[in-house]
Amino acid sequence: xxxxxxxxxxxxxxxxxxxxxxxxxxxxxxxxxxxxxxxxxxxxxxxxxxxxxxxxxxxxxxxxxxxxxxxxxxxxxxxxxxxxxxxxxxxxxxxxxxxxxxxxxxxxxxxxxxxxxxxxxxxxxxxxxxxxxxxxxxxxxxxxxxxxxxxxxxxxxxxxxxxxxxxxxxxxxxxxxxxxxxxxxxxxxxxxxxxxxxxxxxxxxxxxxxxxxxxxxxxxxxxxxxxxxxxxxxxxxxxxxxxxxxxxxxxxxxxxxxx
Amino acid sequence: xxxxxxxxxxxxxxxxxxxxxxxxxxxxxxxxxxxxxxxxxxxxxxxxxxxxxxxxxxxxxxxxxxxxxxxxxxxxxxxxxxxxxxxxxxxxxxxxxxxxxxxxxxxxxxxxxxxxxxxxxxxxxxxxxxxxxxxxxxxxxxxxxxxxxxxxxxxxxxxxxxxxxxxxxxxxxxxxxxxxxxxxxxxxxxxxxxxxxxxxxxxxxxxxxxxxxxxxxxxxxxxxxxxxxxxxxxxxxxxxxxxxxxxxxxxxxxxxxxxxxxxxxxxxxxxxxxxxxxxxxxxxxxxxxxxxxxxxxxxxxxxxxxxxxxxxxxxxxxxxxxxxxxxxxxxxxxxxxxxxxxxxxxxxxxxxxxxxxxxxxxxxxxxxxxx
Numbered sequence: 037x038x039x040x041x042x043x044x045x046x047x048x049x050x051x052x053x054x055x056x057x058x059x060x061x062x063x064x065x066x067x068x069x070x071x072x073x074x075x076x077x078x079x080x081x082x083x084x085x086x087x088x089x090x091x092x093x094x095x096x097x098x099x100x101x102x103x104x105x106x107x108x109x110x111x112x113x114x115x116x117x118x119x120x121x122x123x124x125x126x127x128x129x130x131x132x133x134x135x136x137x138x139x140x141x142x143x144x145x146x147x148x149x150x151x152x153x154x155x156x157x158x159x160x161x162x163x164x165x166x167x168x169x170x171x172x173x174x175x176x177x178x179x180x181x182x183x184x185x186x187x188x189x190x191x192x193x194x195x196x197x198x199x200x201x202x203x204x205x206x207x208x209x210x211x212x213x214x215x216x217x218x219x220x221x222x223x224x225x226x227x228x229x230x231x232x233x234x235x236x237x238x239x240x241x242x243x244x245x246x247x248x249x250x251x252x253x254x255x256x257x258x259x260x261x262x263x264x265x266x267x268x269x270x271x272x273x274x275x276x277x278x279x280x281x282x283x284x285x286x287x288x289x290x291x292x293x294x295x
Numbered sequence: 296x297x298x299x300x301x302x303x304x305x306x307x308x309x310x311x312x313x314x315x316x317x318x319x320x321x322x323x324x325x326x327x328x329x330x331x332x333x334x335x336x337x338x339x340x341x342x343x344x345x346x347x348x349x350x351x352x353x354x355x356x357x358x359x360x361x362x363x364x365x366x367x368x369x370x371x372x373x374x375x376x377x378x379x380x381x382x383x384x385x386x387x388x389x390x391x392x393x394x395x396x397x398x399x400x401x402x403x404x405x406x407x408x409x410x411x412x413x414x415x416x417x418x419x420x421x422x423x424x425x426x427x428x429x430x431x432x433x434x435x436x437x438x439x440x441x442x443x444x445x446x447x448x449x450x451x452x453x454x455x456x457x458x459x460x461x462x463x464x465x466x467x468x469x470x471x472x473x474x475x476x477x478x479x480x481x482x483x484x485x486x487x488x489x490x491x492x493x494x495x496x497x498x499x500x501x502x503x504x505x506x507x508x509x510x511x512x513x514x515x516x517x518x519x520x521x522x523x524x525x526x527x528x529x530x531x532x533x534x535x536x537x538x539x540x541x542x543x544x545x546x547x548x549x550x551x552x553x554x555x556x557x558x559x560x561x562x563x564x565x566x567x568x569x570x571x572x573x574x575x576x577x578x579x580x581x582x583x584x585x586x587x588x589x590x591x592x593x594x595x596x597x598x599x600x601x602x603x604x605x606x607x608x609x610x611x612x613x614x615x616x617x618x619x620x621x622x623x624x625x626x627x628x629x630x631x632x633x634x635x636x637x638x639x640x641x642x643x644x645x646x647x648x649x650x651x652x653x654x655x656x657x658x659x660x661x662x663x664x665x666x
Contacts, residue, residue: 117660118660119657121665155665156665158639159665161658
């Protein structure tokens with residue numbers, strides 16, 4: 037298929053829905069909204085908004101690929117592809133050197149190993165459990181009465197990270213509450229939470245084998261505290277694109293070119 | 296006519312089948328755990344061997360006896376027994392395999408009752424002394440059955456039971472062979488229903504039904520089928536028929552399994568010409584082992600690699616029951632052997648019943664996209 041066609045990728049995640057438009061190997065526009073209750077509506081809405089942003093008509097889009105946990109509810113997409121394959125395609129597009137991806141989204145976290153041509157070689161995913169996911173951070177932000185967006189910056193001011201021993205979200209929340217009751221400083225608690233997520237995710241990544249360079253994708257990569265904690269546990273720097281949250285949608289749009 | 300209907304009915308409610316069989320024949324029903332139970336002896340005793348699997352009901356009473364780190368199979372089975380859902384059993388047989396089943400045997404003896412037998416198999420099955428030991432185990436089990444059920448097991452009855460059980464195994468093997476050749480000839484969920492039923496049905500009735508089914512399926516003209524990814528499943532048992540639908544809707548087909556409720560049950564026939572007990576002992580020594588037994592350091596891994604190659608499979612999915620230590624201990628070396636042969640594999644840890652279908656679907660689809 038000719039490369040000048042316009043394709044779209046729609047990534048409906050558990051917390052946010054993302055869309056990307058691609059033309060000529062160039063990202064035309066991306067958009068992010070909250071998914072809310074109805075994932076089908078969210079997919080339609082984020083698609084309309086990204087078109088509006090690019091000043092394009094839906095008729096101009098040749099192919100659409102849907103991904104994310106809501107991928108099968110997007111009836112207007114030509115194909116549904118899993119977020120694992122899409123994150124791999126997106127990350128490889130953003131940086132061809134990438135060999136390992138750590139993706140932390142709202143409801144799950146994944147480690148993906150890529151071969152030299154950007155194909156998925158192996159992957160691991162968290163079990164049905166919120167530990168090490170964006171949801172875990174949301175629960176903790178509520179317990180600490182801190183805006184989630186402030187988490188990253190605040191954790192960097194920590195003197196000493198508090199120790200959070202439990203990996204379970206529910207138990208970790210009660211640990212956090214005990215720390216608050218003991219008068220522990222907020223930044224220290226948040227740094228401890230980030231360290232706990234990082235050890236969980238890094239041990240999962242080690243199961244697929246970590247080959248540098250490592251890219252972090254997904255919404256949680258906006259949290260600089262988690263990025264730093266991961267880098268410390270990995271002993272390596274992470275590549276974090278400014279398009280990290282929309283990597284899956286970009287990958288979906290790339291796969292759509294080949295349909 | 297739907298040839299699978301009867302199997303599906305039995306599979307959906309195995310207990311009802313046993314109750315009806317009892318009413319019809321006046322015979323006794325002997326429950327058992329695990330594929331190491333020598334069912335031929337139970338058949339020769341005129342009883343119905345009934346493989347006990349969990350109904351998947353919510354655990355309410357079993358946790359009073361077992362810790363939460365015991366597998367869902369054993370906790371579920373005990374729950375069913377405590378709740379009276381297995382009241383039709385006249386007795387139960389426990390092969391000594393994993394620790395949890397051994398403990399279940401003790402709890403059962405003290406709390407459930409009925410005829411009770413432990414079949415204390417040797418751990419190493421590949422030695423010369425294991426043959427002798429195994430024979431003594433079977434003689435002891437024979438005596439236990441005779442005393443417990445008030446019957447005498449004649450050589451002739453044992454010989455006949457061996458022939459009947461072999462016929463059933465051959466029937467199952469034919470279905471697997473057909474699936475290998477034409478993965479679309481039989482849906483995974485249908486084969487699962489056949490197998491679930493086969494583990495509790497009257498073995499003579501089963502052998503006839505399987506022969507009829509295999510004749511019918513083999514005679515059907517092959518349909519033009521789209522290319523599919525061929526998969527081998529490996530693990531303890533599959534109590535999750537939904538996996539087949541997930542695999543098939545993602546463009547995969549299961550062409551072989553290494554399950555206790557699958558190939559491990561039917562592979563290898565008992566020699567019909569030898570002395571009956573020695574012949575049964577011999578089959579268990581030759582059959583591929585479950586991880587609770589030993590037959591060489593690489594036995595299970597090599598078996599899996601061989602099956603993948605000879606069945607031209609594209610990949611392997613390990614379905615491991617959460618808290619099943621024997622399988623979890625075997626997994627790393629088996630995965631390493633597959634990696635060495637460049638055979639892709641994926642691990643999925645399951646509860647006894649399907650609990651997280653969305654996650655399973657995403658992983659399965661991603662794995663098939665990767666192949």
